[in-house]
Amino acid sequence: SQQGEEDPQALSIQEGENATMNCSYKTSINNLQWYRQNSGRGLVHLILIRSNEREKHSGRLRVTLDTSKKSSSLLITASRAADTASYFCATDAGGYQKVTFGTGTKLQVIP
Amino acid sequence: DGGITQSPKYLFRKEGQNVTLSCEQNLNHDAMYWYRQDPGQGLRLIYYSQIVNDFQKGDIAEGYSVSREKKESFPLTVTSAQKNPTAFYLCASSIGTASPAFFGQGTRLTVV
Numbered sequence: 001s002q003q004g005e006e007d008p009q010a011l012s013i014q015e016g017e018n019a020t021m022n023c024s025y026k027t028s029i030n031n032l033q034w035y036r037q038n039s040g041r042g043l044v045h046l047i048l049i050r051s052n053e054r055e056k057h058s059g060r061l062r063v064t065l066d067t068s069k070k071s072s073s074l075l076i077t078a079s080r081a082a083d084t085a086s087y088f089c090a091t092d093a094g095g096y097q098k099v100t101f102g103t104g105t106k107l108q109v110i111p
Numbered sequence: 112d113g114g115i116t117q118s119p120k121y122l123f124r125k126e127g128q129n130v131t132l133s134c135e136q137n138l139n140h141d142a143m144y145w146y147r148q149d150p151g152q153g154l155r156l157i158y159y160s161q162i163v164n165d166f167q168k169g170d171i172a173e174g175y176s177v178s179r180e181k182k183e184s185f186p187l188t189v190t191s192a193q194k195n196p197t198a199f200y201l202c203a204s205s206i207g208t209a210s211p212a213f214f215g216q217g218t219r220l221t222v223v
Binding site: 040041090 | 199209
């Protein structure tokens with residue numbers, strides 16, 4: 001079962017602009033993670049935010065979590081062509097089989 | 112270099128044949144996972160293993176089998192019982208569920 005749903009499905013922006021993608025989920029979670037996947041490659045972990053945290057930063061990445069709305073957002077500031085990839089959220093509702101991935105947002109950054 | 116290695120990168124199989132995908136990690140992680148990814152979709156969990164000699168079915172285990180005889184290795188066999196095996200297969204490992212997962216580069220399986 002896929003709990004996380006990313007929005008939008010696809011996003012195209014100019015280099016230097018900010019990119020925002022959202023993830024909504026259905027049940028209570030312990031933590032939420034964001035991953036990046038370059039075309040035809042494995043996923044790379046970006047950031048993990050716990051259920052008792054509201055915001056987290058890592059370089060040009062900013063993640064927010066609103067547990068009351070069951071949603072998270074990933075903001076990439078000052079985007080680069082190298083940021084072109086698909087971005088997935090993964091929600092952990094507890095237990096090894098409770099980590100579920102969304103369908104992803106495909107980001108294209110135009111040089 | 113620490114990491115997780117999948118092989119081969121591309122695999123072709125004739126209908127009716129079993130095929131085994133390799134996954135090896137040297138990160139000393141207890142937990143390992145197999146996911147299937149279809150075009151435009153997220154990842155679906157096939158099997159996971161929390162510790163050596165133990166593994167559990169995920170959401171789509173039918174037609175697949177695994178073994179975990181060594182901590183470093185978690186091979187996945189796609190059997191002839193899997194009706195639609197053409198997909199991108201990803202192996203991952205982690206310390207636990209509250210920790211980031213490290214992924215291999217994937218194996219693209221095509222049934223011909």
